[in-house]
Amino acid sequence: MPYVTLRYERAKLYEEVWVEAVTTVAKRYGISDVALRKICRKLAVPLPPLGYWAKLAAGKKIPTPPLPKHSGPVEIVRQRYVSDEEPDPEHLVARRAFEVKPENRIVVAETLDRPHALVAATERAFRKPKRRNLGDQPITERPALAISVSEASLPRALRIMDALVKALEGRGMPLRIEPDDKRRTCLTLQGQVIAIRLAENISRTEREPTEKERQEIKKYGSTLFIFTAS
Secondary structure, three states: OOEEEEEEEHHHHHHHHOOOOHHHHHHHHOOOHHHHHHHHHHOOOOOOOOOHHHHHHOOOOOOOOOOOOOOOOOEEEEEEEOOOOOOOHHHHHHHHHHHHOHHHOOOOOOOOOOOOHHHHHHHHHHHOOOEEOOOOOEEOOOOOOOEEOOHHHHHHHHHHHHHHHHHHHHOOOOOEEOOOOOOOEEEEEOOEEEEEOEEOOOOEEEOOOOHHHHHHHHHHOOOOOOEEEO
């Protein structure tokens, strides 16, 4: 499979993104503007603010910020798969027709019956997690699918991953856990490795303590922080 090596040089990127829009620069590299923005963040390359190009087109003079000092990498090198074959229009049409059929919809089951081997292994790994972080999310060092959710949401997360794993496998894109990273779930699509992770956003807000909690604070003479997760 043919690959091309792309070099993202910090100084060069800085010059490019302040001369043309990020979307234009990204197309020249053959990546999405979202991917290019992430690379710029890693290289500490400042990007034009929202509305910059419109103001410039209107004749407003906007100063360009200097390239800040950076102690990190000055270059990122990546490989990108490039297909020599022209996309088959008939194949794309057939794929779209397959996906829109009701019987081919990816449905999450109400219960976890006969789970995929990867999901079953993940369930076993989370039964006795090594520890829990501040968001009450179980942490395991055993090989498992990349799932970061609270203990209460774990059963649903397993059902979602079970549906996804089986659907991707049926489409010839099986998921796997990288041997060098026990929590990295990925698949290979057109020669590119794509990582997949199921995560739950958790926010915490402070609440007033109950009467019982007030008594405990008074009894033990220490501050008790009460949080509610949502």
